[in-house]
Amino acid sequence: MLRILKLPAEVLDVIIEHIYSPLDLLSLASTCKRLRDLVLHDHLDWRSISVLFEDIPYLQSILGTERRTSLVQRLRIQSYEEQGDPITGGFRRIRPMTRKEPTVEELVKGLASLSNTLCSIRTLDLNVDALDFGHFDGFFAALRRTSPFFTNLSISASLVVGEAHEKRLEQTQSVIWIFLPVLYHLIRTLGHFRHQRTNTLLLVFRRLL
Amino acid sequence: MSITLISKEGAQFLVSKPVADRIGVVRDCAYGADFWLGYAVATDDSMGITLANVTSSILSKILVWCEHYKDMEPLVDGDSNMEFPEWDMAYIGHDMNQILFVLEAADYLHIPGLLLLACKGIADVLDGRNPRGICDLLGIVMDFSHRQEVDMDKENGYWRWFLHPT
Numbered sequence: 001m002l003r004i005l006k007l008p009a010e011v012l013d014v015i016i017e018h019i020y021s022p023l024d025l026l027s028l029a030s031t032c033k034r035l036r037d038l039v040l041h042d043h044l045d046w047r048s049i050s051v052l053f054e055d056i057p058y059l060q061s062i063l064g065t066e067r068r069t070s071l072v073q074r075l076r077i078q079s080y081e082e083q084g085d086p087i088t089g090g091f092r093r094i095r096p097m098t099r100k101e102p103t104v105e106e107l108v109k110g111l112a113s114l115s116n117t118l119c120s121i122r123t124l125d126l127n128v129d130a131l132d133f134g135h136f137d138g139f140f141a142a143l144r145r146t147s148p149f150f151t152n153l154s155i156s157a158s159l160v161v162g163e164a165h166e167k168r169l170e171q172t173q174s175v176i177w178i179f180l181p182v183l184y185h186l187i188r189t190l191g192h193f194r195h196q197r198t199n200t201l202l203l204v205f206r207r208l209l
Numbered sequence: 210m211s212i213t214l215i216s217k218e219g220a221q222f223l224v225s226k227p228v229a230d231r232i233g234v235v236r237d238c239a240y241g242a243d244f245w246l247g248y249a250v251a252t253d254d255s256m257g258i259t260l261a262n263v264t265s266s267i268l269s270k271i272l273v274w275c276e277h278y279k280d281m282e283p284l285v286d287g288d289s290n291m292e293f294p295e296w297d298m299a300y301i302g303h304d305m306n307q308i309l310f311v312l313e314a315a316d317y318l319h320i321p322g323l324l325l326l327a328c329k330g331i332a333d334v335l336d337g338r339n340p341r342g343i344c345d346l347l348g349i350v351m352d353f354s355h356r357q358e359v360d361m362d363k364e365n366g367y368w369r370w371f372l373h374p375t
Contacts, residue, residue: 003309003313004349005349007316011312011316011328014325015328015331017328018328018331018332018333019335019336021336022368023372024338026369027339027340027343030340031344031347031351032350033352040364040368090371149291
């Protein structure tokens with residue numbers, strides 16, 4: 001038959017948009033090259049993304065075309081990067097190579113343009129500081145106007161400001177210092193069983209400490 | 210007022226105005242001459258409109274849909290969460306070949322509602338199949354080289370882990 005590959009790209013987009021399960025998308029992607037490019041690099045990559053709050057102007061600039069903004073279905077906005085597992089709930093992280101501190105106007109402008117262009121968004125996760133929350137005035141109303149399928153909204157606001165933030169950093173650092181001797185002993189015992197050379201290395205290491 | 214549609218084989222279909230209104234191309238043909246006044250110029254169309262890319266069987270199937278939606282507005286905009294009415298899903302069926310014909314015809318005739326329904330039908334048929342099943346169904350020949358296949362397995366593994374980290 002092969003007629004499906006002769007369809008126009010817009011029609012193929014609509015078909016792929018209707019396939020909800022990501023695993024079904026994967027099996028469609030492993031059939032031929034053209035479908036693979038279309039599914040992986042357009043749909044699966046952009047369907048659910050997570051972004052830092054200060055990167056919103058960057059997100060707005062890379063979501064330039066109308067087609068790409070219409071592919072985004074789940075969006076997560078965070079105020080700080082999580083430590084630990086980079087993979088969280090299948091969201092793809094978007095971060096610029098170099099980051100420069102955005103001004104408030106840029107942030108507000110970026111949010112406004114996002115809310116006017118994300119036409120097929122369904123889920124929005126907000127994980128922002130209570131201080132940043134002031135920028136979201138009118139954001140949800142505008143989103144609801146542009147995307148008729150916007151149904152899920154989860155907000156968790158945290159208050160991590162100034163000194164408190166620094167204190168938290170100190171705490172995490174002290175935790176590392178507490179665990180360092182434990183790690184050292186663990187490595188030493190392991191090394192004892194495996195290689196003698198590691199033992200000598202560890203001796204040097206101990207002297208350094 | 211009625212309009213005659215002529216299919217690829219030359220069969221003639223006599224349809225009423227509200228039914229023909231659902232078909233974008235026919236609507237443009239009938240109203241196009243007097244777009245600014247907003248009403249049809251021809252009161253009776255004796256020549257008929259030739260639809261050269263649509264066969265009789267598919268045209269009759271499409272006219273069933275137009276007949277059903279002559280009074281109601283069909284769904285034009287939707288995503289994967291959208292539920293179509295039961296009649297629509299029964300109409301589009303599960304025959305891939307047939308759905309593809311309907312899809313091509315709907316694209317050619319400018320019927321956005323039917324186009325969306327056909328897309329939904331194809332997506333439903335493709336649901337829950339493995340790659341080989343999809344290839345057999347659509348007649349696609351896997352065109353990956355061996356090297357690409359190895360890369361692809363790696364990438365697929367990554368995506369599976371990404372989507373379900375457990």
